[in-house]
């Protein structure tokens with residue numbers, strides 16, 4: 001039996017808006033009630049001192065494009081409309097050559113960054129599949145990067161103007177290779193999940209949505225896509241004379257197993273339809289704001305009853321995979337489109353809200369029975385001096401803070417701010433070497 005005890009925290013955020021004090025006890029990778037310890041041999045237990053710290057669940061990044069970690073701050077990708085951004089990124093992918101090696105190195109860097117900033121689960125919406133590429137090899141490289149670091153990965157077999165038949169065949173092959181014999185899309189240890197996701201109605205035809213949907217139904221996978229960025233609405237109107245939500249509805253993609261990222265320009269009527277369908281949402285302000293797409297009406301989505309998660313999106317638009325920084329941004333910009341969201345509720349989107357969209361209720365919470373994924377945030381430094389509410393301070397104070405300790409499935413993967421599973425500098429050097437920068 002493996003036991004880990006986190007002691008002496010100033011505050012433990014168990015669930016959205018539920019804060020307590022006391023220890024956090026994990027047995028064999030699961031959070032248990034402290035009283036369960038009575039019969040447990042604690043001699044071999046790992047102890048984490050959380051004096052002066054806030055403990056939260058590990059953050060869940062519901063929308064990332066890990067490949068873009070290799071393409072941050074590229075000249076010609078900032079301050080331009082998405083119609084120009086897409087070909088600029090595409091030409092960078094082509095000249096670098098997207099293959100299993102690059103996919104693995106970019107994922108390794110992005111996932112290391114995730115863990116070091118408190119993100120224990122990343123949904124990687126992979127959209128770049130050069131024709132003839134070893135797609136199973138690419139997916140496997142990302143999965144191996146996650147396994148090597150001790151991070152949880154949700155690999156989303158995306159599509160962006162791919163041949164629909166090829167995309168579906170590749171998605172099917174990826175599930176069979178990465179999760180042999182599994183129905184439901186999640187490995188037995190919960191460390192790897194596979195999902196499918198066309199880039200959006202602006203990019204992929206009805207056939208791609210239909211065929212990837214069939215693969216999802218066959219293997220019990222979650223479905224994910226992007227909707228209602230400005231360009232998505234514009235192209236949908238131009239091409240089909242309909243708005244993206246109407247198309248997704250017609251194409252069978254408004255359902256409880258579907259998560260829609262972005263949702264910037266949605267009307268009240270559309271929000272009501274989304275809520276009635278059971279679909280979930282992912283807010284990605286760290287991408288939406290710099291791309292000029294606006295601010296998703298998170299308050300109205302939550303009030304309508306949608307589960308809302310938080311994602312960073314990728315390095316092509318948001319050069320950081322630091323989800324807590326984007327939680328701070330989400331809170332700040334929420335006041336532009338309605339009442340300001342409280343810190344506790346935004347933290348809830350970055351944890352339990354994201355997990356709900358992945359169909360993973362065991363993630364994003366520290367209630368008994370939840371997965372033992374947690375972060376220990378030191379709030380004793382000068383940037384937190386004078387803070388009245390240490391949980392609100394997690395988001396409001398000390399921008400860019402990193403956790404001292406990160407635990408995934410009961411295993412310490414970040415200790416004193418350093419990876420325990422890999423050398424950060426090697427990861428950086430290998431990626432720079434591969435992209436020759």
Ligand SMILES: [Zn+2]
Nearest residue numbers: 063226313314
């Ligand atoms: Zn995105």
